[in-house]
Amino acid sequence: MKSTFGLRIAAAIFALAGTASVYAQENVLNLYSARHYQTDEELYANFTKQTGIRINRIEADDAVLMERLRTEGKNSPADVILLVDAARLWRAQVEGMFQPVKSKVLEERIPANLRGGDEGQGAQWFGLSTRARVIVYNKVSVKREEVATYESLADPVNKGKVCTRSGAHPYMLSLIGAMIERNGEAATEKWAQGMVVNFARPPRGGDTDQIKGVASGECGVALANSYYYARLLRSTKSEDREMMNKVGFVWPNQESSGTHMNVAGGAVAKNTRHRDAAVKFLEYLASDEAQAYFANGNNEWPVVSSSVIKNPVLQQMGKFKTENVSITAIGKNQVPAQKILDRVGYK
Structure with missing residues (x-):
């Protein structure tokens, strides 16, 4: 009995090994x-x-x-x-x-x-x-020069104008991780406090929602990934074309650290x-x-x-200076970035 059982186990192992080999070569x-x-x-x-x-x-x-x-x-x-x-x-x-x-x-x-x-x-x-993290602004209610940097979004002049997606979203955490690397934790926390004060609405939605909010006037300025902006510029839908006529964009921090x-x-x-x-x-x-x-x-x-x-849209958007922050540093800064957002109430 023991010998027969052992043979069955050996046969099963052999069959599984053969199956794994075929699977690996598929x-x-x-x-x-x-x-x-x-x-x-x-x-x-x-x-x-x-x-x-x-x-x-x-x-x-x-x-x-x-x-x-x-x-x-x-x-x-x-x-x-x-x-x-x-x-x-x-x-x-x-x-x-x-x-x-x-x-x-x-x-x-x-x-x-x-x-x-x-x-x-x-x-x-x-x-x-x-992909770049750009600043999108309403051409009527916001002056381009007042939103030229990420840091400027926390300035008093932009109180009640700023919209972003959730602070817990990876796109935001990566941006803040880069800011910690460039400016230090204390300065970044002060910036985050200013952002909360300047919110036009609680953070919500995706990047397309931020652009739509700027076009509608609910927001004066917002952050969005560049490919969302370019996608809407390339749209053939009349409502998208009308919307994009109302907004402009900025390559942030061109006179300093460069765009994230x-x-x-x-x-x-x-x-x-x-x-x-x-x-x-x-x-x-x-x-x-x-x-x-x-x-x-x-x-x-x-x-x-x-x-x-x-x-053609990427060519139209033009060349820009990019930041020089290592991805490893951005990753390591995720924990302090989240702690900063929690302390200042950036939901």
């Missing part, structure tokens, strides 16, 4: 993506067409994907993880959700400041596109079963074709310096 890629843009569909289709690798995709926001990865642990089927915020990339790296990658293609094409982790072991994540930039990036999942396909996918996203698509399809800036931008 020509497929399991993608966990916080990117929720319809324009990315063509990117994925082109990758499959070029490589024959089929993409299975799960889409959710960064926080949901990270919680799913925590829950799945070693059993996670994820091969590639795409996140759309510097702080989230840093947090996922710290929590050990990624694995290092040595790739000549990625190292040559992605700037060092847009790669995370120990470069000696291989970067753990790679920035793939960037956030990053969308990708990584190979720690427990991937399709590592070769995962690396190949990241290399594809750094290709000229994919980089151009980030710009022309979703109004983001490519990270590869040789990329050609044919997006």
